Amino acid sequence: MKQLVIILIVAVFAGFTTTNANAQKKNTEVVCFKSNMDCANCQTKLTEYLKYEKGVKALKVDHVANTIKVEYKAGKNSTEGVAKAIKKKGYEANEITVEEYDKIMAPHKGHDHSKGGH
16 A cells, blocks of 8 residues: 555656756747858857856757757747847847748758867
């Protein structure tokens, strides 16, 4: 009987953990931009700056494809806020859809563009 109670407690706890993780994921938004970077240093500069922007959970900056993809916590930041941060560093932030981003990035899959520079 003790084992059954323990199993039920573990199952309930696991259910709450999964629900909480899903709720947190639902509170995020993704925005993509086409930019004007020209080297790996630009990519590094933007990555280092944007990762400390309020609410940013994940980001992908690619200087070869000139794209920026940011996942941020809703309520902590906005599309306009992310764009403003990119522009503050001196880069363009032309919003594109996730579908457009995926289409641009398709030929670059599997390539590491963080190496190299001027």
